[in-house]
Amino acid sequence: MVYNTLSAMQSFLKKLFFVMPFLFGIGFIAPLIAQSMAEFGWEAPWGLSLIAFGLLIGAPWGLYATVRGRWV
Amino acid sequence: MDRIDDIGMRTGETALYDPVRDDAETRLAIPLRAGDGLDKHTRLQLRKEEQRIAKKYMSTPQQMRIYTVITVGCFLAWLSFFPLTMLDILPVWPCFIASCVFAAGGYITSHEAMHDNIGRRGTKYRFWNELVGEISTIILIFPFSMARMMHLHHHYHCNHPENDPDYTDEAPSAFKAWIKTWLNRQPGADGSIHHYKRVLERIGTKGAQKALRDTMMLQLFSMAVFFTMAWSGFAIEAALLWWLPRHIGLSYIRFWLSWAPHHPRDGHGRYENTRVFRTWFGKTWVGHWMSMGMQYHIVHHLYPGIPNHRTKYAYYELKPVLEKRGVDCSAL
Numbered sequence: 001m002v003y004n005t006l007s008a009m010q011s012f013l014k015k016l017f018f019v020m021p022f023l024f025g026i027g028f029i030a031p032l033i034a035q036s037m038a039e040f041g042w043e044a045p046w047g048l049s050l051i052a053f054g055l056l057i058g059a060p061w062g063l064y065a066t067v068r069g070r071w072v
Numbered sequence: 073m074d075r076i077d078d079i080g081m082r083t084g085e086t087a088l089y090d091p092v093r094d095d096a097e098t099r100l101a102i103p104l105r106a107g108d109g110l111d112k113h114t115r116l117q118l119r120k121e122e123q124r125i126a127k128k129y130m131s132t133p134q135q136m137r138i139y140t141v142i143t144v145g146c147f148l149a150w151l152s153f154f155p156l157t158m159l160d161i162l163p164v165w166p167c168f169i170a171s172c173v174f175a176a177g178g179y180i181t182s183h184e185a186m187h188d189n190i191g192r193r194g195t196k197y198r199f200w201n202e203l204v205g206e207i208s209t210i211i212l213i214f215p216f217s218m219a220r221m222m223h224l225h226h227h228y229h230c231n232h233p234e235n236d237p238d239y240t241d242e243a244p245s246a247f248k249a250w251i252k253t254w255l256n257r258q259p260g261a262d263g264s265i266h267h268y269k270r271v272l273e274r275i276g277t278k279g280a281q282k283a284l285r286d287t288m289m290l291q292l293f294s295m296a297v298f299f300t301m302a303w304s305g306f307a308i309e310a311a312l313l314w315w316l317p318r319h320i321g322l323s324y325i326r327f328w329l330s331w332a333p334h335h336p337r338d339g340h341g342r343y344e345n346t347r348v349f350r351t352w353f354g355k356t357w358v359g360h361w362m363s364m365g366m367q368y369h370i371v372h373h374l375y376p377g378i379p380n381h382r383t384k385y386a387y388y389e390l391k392p393v394l395e396k397r398g399v400d401c402s403a404l
Contacts, residue, residue, distance in 0.1 A: 023295070024298075027302060027303070030302075032310075035308050069261065
């Protein structure tokens with residue numbers, strides 16, 4: 001029982017760390033882009049809000065890093 | 073003659089001791105040339121001399137107090153930057169520069185703790201040793217348990233392609249080494265902390281498992297802080313106080329503490345696994361501070377008990393002995 005729980009937890013954490021770049025793209029890069037643009041007084045294109053634009057960049061970039069294993 | 077050949081004497085060279093030519097010159101144990109062909113007696117004498125000098129520079133708890141004071145002070149300052157910048161009491165840019173210095177310099181103080189230089193086991197100073205180690209590298213998201221185990225592994229297996237955890241830092245030039253410090257941290261790369269995790273899994277001891285657990289917890293904690301701060305409107309503060317200083321600090325220490333003193337990583341012996349090097353600033357104090365004292369890294373590998381701030385002085389006193397052992401000391 002304990003072993004199964006630990007094993008399931010380990011498996012969950014491995015998956016979590018595998019998708020961490022994607023989460024980082026959404027959780028950190030997207031708001032960082034939005035707040036940096038706000039700091040410099042830049043507008044988002046296509047009438048998007050700053051955070052929507054940030055997510056548009058951060059989420060695919062994080063996904064790319066997850067799949068490719070590198071950020072650039 | 074066979075025995076002499078075994079230790080590297082070339083045919084026709086003067087033998088170590090020639091009973092036929094019993095004069096003062098042939099009584100020498102060996103002509104002390106560039107370190108090759110030393111006999112056991114000479115090695116022993118040189119080692120004794122080396123140890124006598126090194127002993128003078130070994131750390132004492134009293135002189136290491138400054139490391140504790142600096143570490144605790146810098147850690148508290150770094151923590152205070154978060155509320156102070158978030159409340160606009162302090163501008164974020166100077167705090168960013170200070171955080172970068174703390175990130176890179178933190179490894180140096182942690183490094184002393186890895187070698188128990190601040191407080192040996194079983195002494196009343198041990199608590200401070202462990203405290204300094206634990207808090208120094210939080211900014212690098214690099215737990216002390218992992219840092220200590222990997223660093224000691226590096227000492228045991230220095231420059232071994234499989235067993236030296238820092239071997240992945242090797243690069244053909246200084247520029248490529250800087251690039252590699254960043255490439256090694258990519259999510260899918262087998263370098264830096266990713267490589268350390270793999271090494272710890274291979275070691276598999278309780279200590280290694282603890283180091284892996286600590287790493288996971290610190291990484292999850294830091295991600296939680298980044299995400300929470302970012303979505304609360306403080307992404308720039310999180311980036312400039314922690315995320316970016318961590319990357320800059322890691323690149324800096326991997327270049328100066330790993331690549332520069334060990335390049336080209338082809339020596340495995342006690343006197344060959346590190347090199348004495350000169351920075352772009354020659355023999356000036358700038359090079360000494362910029363490299364964080366790593367120009368004299370050979371002293372550290374020979375005697376890890378000599379603290380970082382004394383390796384320079386120990387090196388210059390040890391230099392004649394090192395030269396006799398064949399170390400290329402021409403750079404400094």
